Amino acid sequence: MDFDDLVDRVPAPEKRAAKVPKGIEHKMHEGAVMVAYALHLLRMTEARHVYIHPDGEHGKRFDFVGWLAKRGFEKVSDLGTTRFGGDYQHSCGWRVTINPSSGKGDVVAQIGSLTLSAECKGGIVNTRHAGQVSRIRQGLCETVGLLMASESQGRQVAVVPLTPQSRALAERMAERCARAGIEISLIGEKGNVIDVKANGQHL
Numbered sequence: 045m046d047f048d049d050l051v052d053r054v055p056a057p058e059k060r061a062a063k064v065p066k067g068i069e070h071k072m073h074e075g076a077v078m079v080a081y082a083l084h085l086l087r088m089t090e091a092r093h094v095y096i097h098p099d100g101e102h103g104k105r106f107d108f109v110g111w112l113a114k115r116g117f118e119k120v121s122d123l124g125t126t127r128f129g130g131d132y133q134h135s136c137g138w139r140v141t142i143n144p145s146s147g148k149g150d151v152v153a154q155i156g157s158l159t160l161s162a163e164c165k166g167g168i169v170n171t172r173h174a175g176q177v178s179r180i181r182q183g184l185c186e187t188v189g190l191l192m193a194s195e196s197q198g199r200q201v202a203v204v205p206l207t208p209q210s211r212a213l214a215e216r217m218a219e220r221c222a223r224a225g226i227e228i229s230l231i232g233e234k235g236n237v238i239d240v241k242a243n244g245q246h247l
Contacts, residue, residue, distance in 0.1 A: 047235035049111065050076040051169065063173035070233065072205045074098075074150075074166040075106025080235040081162055081203050082151050083115065086138045088237075091153040091160075093139040099146060103128050108142055149194075151203070158198030162229075163187040169205045169233060180210050184228070188217065191226050199227065206230035206238060214240040 052071040061067040075098055082094040098108070108128040109119060117132035117140060124130075124144050132140040149161035165183030168176045187202035194200075202221070204210050214228045221228060222242035230238045 047080065049114070050080055050231075050235055051233050056171075060171065060173045060176065063176075064168075064171050069168050069176075070170040072166045072169050072231070072233065073102070073105045074164055075102040075108060076111075077164040077166050077203055077205060077231050078102070078150050079106075079108065079111055080231045081164060081201075081229065081237065082140060082153075083235065084229075084237045085151070085153045085155070085160070086140075089153070089155050091155050092137055093141070093153065095148070095152040096140060096142045097145050097148045097150055097152070098128075098142065099144060100126060103144065112140060155199070160199040160201060161191075161194070161197060162201040162203050163190045164203045165205075167205050167207075169207050177207070177209050180204060180207055181213050184210055184213055184217070188221060188226055188228075192224060196225055200225060201227045201229050203229045203231060206232045206236075211238070211240070218242045 050072055053068050056064050056067050056069045078096050082096055085091045085094050103126055112132050117134050120131050120133045122130040126144050129142050129144045150164040151162040153160050165187055167180035167183055184202060184204045191200040191202060210230055218228055218240050219242040228240045
């Protein structure tokens with residue numbers, strides 16, 4: 045399943061315009077990374093219910109309600125005070141709960157006997173601008189650090205957009221992350237997920 049609306053295409057600021065094709069930046073917001081990974085878990089694992097824990101800023105930058113509706117999810121109840129908080133049900137039995145809160149992991153699912161908790165970061169995926177390239181690299185380091193600082197309940201996954209730089213860094217970090225019980229997944233512009241393994245393989 046390919047998604048054509050995970051990325052916002054916007055004119056780059058003048059100082060960054062020469063660093064992207066035709067002056068257009070492809071921004072994958074953190075909320076987009078969250079929903080793409082949540083749908084990946086529903087499609088590719090035995091999980092039937094996934095929890096997403098965005099904050100208010102994520103909701104301003106990404107339309108959770110509209111995006112899930114396009115994938116056949118109906119909002120069946122509200123949760124909290126935001127427009128997007130609540131339970132979303134799919135006719136096939138999938139369920140997504142969006143609970144705007146912090147400290148719970150960005151995406152959480154029960155897979156078999158284990159709880160999977162993922163920390164997510166977004167970024168500009170088509171740029172050569174040094175500062176923006178560095179942001180995605182920093183995002184991967186930050187997600188790994190957050191997972192290391194939190195108590196593991198099962199599986200822990202760091203999830204960031206796929207770029208040549210994030211892939212290269214993930215491959216360098218994978219073995220040491222694996223020893224700490226942390227997995228790395230990269231999200232492409234169409235929602236494809238690459239799991240970077242310690243042995244250099246990609247799934």
